[in-house]
Amino acid sequence: RRTASLYADIIADFTAQEAESMQVMIEGMKPATLRAGLRRTLRGNEGVKLAQRGEEAFLIRTMAG
Structure with a gap:
């Protein structure tokens, strides 16, 4: 699903940055x-x-790290 990879990309971009929050x-x-998709992707x-x-x-x- 397109949106599942979108959430994963958002999280990967954030993880690659030095920022504490985004x-x-x-x-x-x-x-x-948006929150539900991010929450689901962040499990684990x-x-x-x-x-x-x-x-x-x-x-x-x-x-x-």
Whole structure:
């Protein structure tokens, strides 16, 4: 599925960066859909977690490396 690889690409891009957090938004996608897809893709990933502030979604680095 196209969106599954999109979520994986977003997480891979974030992991490759040095940033501690990154806001994620996709034009034309409902915030709840985005959060659900990211949450599903992040299962088993100990180094990154999803945070929500209102309707905004953020990826947060949880461990060094």
